[in-house]
Amino acid sequence: MAKAKCKICGTELDTKTAYKVTDKNGKNKYFCSAVEFEEEEDRKKKVAEDKDRVYRLICDIMGVNEVLNTALWKEKLEWNKAFSDEFIAKYLEEKKEYLSSAIARLSGTEYAKIRYISAVLKNSLRDFKPNVEVVEKPKVVVDEHYETKYKAKVRRALEDFEEDDDE
Numbered sequence: 001m002a003k004a005k006c007k008i009c010g011t012e013l014d015t016k017t018a019y020k021v022t023d024k025n026g027k028n029k030y031f032c033s034a035v036e037f038e039e040e041e042d043r044k045k046k047v048a049e050d051k052d053r054v055y056r057l058i059c060d061i062m063g064v065n066e067v068l069n070t071a072l073w074k075e076k077l078e079w080n081k082a083f084s085d086e087f088i089a090k091y092l093e094e095k096k097e098y099l100s101s102a103i104a105r106l107s108g109t110e111y112a113k114i115r116y117i118s119a120v121l122k123n124s125l126r127d128f129k130p131n132v133e134v135v136e137k138p139k140v141v142v143d144e145h146y147e148t149k150y151k152a153k154v155r156r157a158l159e160d161f162e163e164d165d166d167e
């Protein structure tokens with residue numbers, strides 16, 4: 001009996017009975033079931049779509065086709081420590097007009113604009129309750145120790161931003 005581990009949950013499987021998917025390189029991958037595989041594919045697709053939605057919204061808010069400064073991705077990692085892209089996208093959608101006009105008034109560089117958006121997000125996401133009839137709960141980390149760390153970081157980020165502003 002040939003054995004393989006499920007690529008999703010790690011369960012040990014018999015390759016004869018497991019659900020098999022052959023990837024584009026001809027390599028076989030095994031899963032507990034077709035359902036488990038499909039659900040994971042859907043999940044990955046949604047994650048990619050949400051990520052793209054956040055990026056497109058930020059481009060719109062900044063009034064550009066593409067954001068060139070990679071600082072955006074560094075900042076985004078910080079947001080994603082506590083909030084899903086789905087949740088961030090909801091916030092950006094609701095505040096799009098407000099943020100766009102605030103950004104339009106900033107005369108700084110692209111970097112300064114990214115820092116501005118990031119400071120707003122870090123400061124506002126925690127208390128944000130989407131207007132829409134959302135059934136799903138946002139993915140928020142509820143870890144006391146972590147919360148404290150995150151707050152400290154937000155304060156730091158805001159201070160940094162204010163310093164930038166005085167230049």
Ligand SMILES: [Zn+2]
Nearest residue numbers: 006009011032
């Ligand atoms: Zn599995």
